[in-house]
Amino acid sequence: MDQPAHAPRRLGPLPLLIFGSRWLQLPLYVGLIVAQCVYVYLFVKELWHLIHDVPGLDEQEVMLIVLGLIDVVMISNLLIMVIVGGYETFVSRLGLEGHPDQPEWLSHVNASVLKVKLAMAIIGISSIHLLKTFIAAGTLNGLPFCSADALASIAEGAGGMALKCSALTPQGVMWQTIIHLVFIVSAIGIAWTDRIMQGHVATADEPR
Numbered sequence: 001m002d003q004p005a006h007a008p009r010r011l012g013p014l015p016l017l018i019f020g021s022r023w024l025q026l027p028l029y030v031g032l033i034v035a036q037c038v039y040v041y042l043f044v045k046e047l048w049h050l051i052h053d054v055p056g057l058d059e060q061e062v063m064l065i066v067l068g069l070i071d072v073v074m075i076s077n078l079l080i081m082v083i084v085g086g087y088e089t090f091v092s093r094l095g096l097e098g099h100p101d102q103p104e105w106l107s108h109v110n111a112s113v114l115k116v117k118l119a120m121a122i123i124g125i126s127s128i129h130l131l132k133t134f135i136a137a138g139t140l141n142g143l144p145f146c147s148a149d150a151l152a153s154i155a156e157g158a159g160g161m162a163l164k165c166s167a168l169t170p171q172g173v174m175w176q177t178i179i180h181l182v183f184i185v186s187a188i189g190i191a192w193t194d195r196i197m198q199g200h201v202a203t204a205d206e207p208r
Helices: 013-056 059-090 104-108 111-137 148-155 170-205
Strands: none
Touching: 013 059, 059 104, 059 111, 111 170
16 A cells, blocks of 8 residues: 655654754743743732832833833743744644634744844834833933942942932943844844845746
8 A cells, every 4th residue: 555645754763863853942942931921920010019109100200110011021022922933933833723813923934034023023122121211311310320339229229329320321321222223233134134035035936
């Protein structure tokens, strides 16, 4: 009796070992799930801080806390993309075809698409951090830069020290802006490179 055409090909011992080594990544993705749980805890903690202390917070402080919550959500989204997309691309199929909750982006994900999506997610996270820095820089009111001793006192919870100086400097804000622009340029470069490669593949597949 002939073997079905769709039957999987039997691999030799060495190819089977090399191909099976992809399962070594499984603990890494499980670890990222644990990190996701940590971010859920941080989100709930910050949300409780916002609700509990809202009578004593001004508008800018509320805005900074909300931006912190958005930052946690965006990092959580990045984790989901890495966990689900990375596992689907590099380890094994999840078998979500036809599932009502299948993410729209997962139906056409591959290594190139995942790289671009991760780059865009990193830009979004960097944008939130930069916005928080700009808001904090706008509320300094000419406060001097904190010395190393002052920063240590703030870290230890010394009362009132945080109101007398600032950890932000113009150079720090400038470098954070430059790094954000580098992220943008890198994402554009990744997307442009993938587009060129896809164009070459499409050209090679055209019948002559």
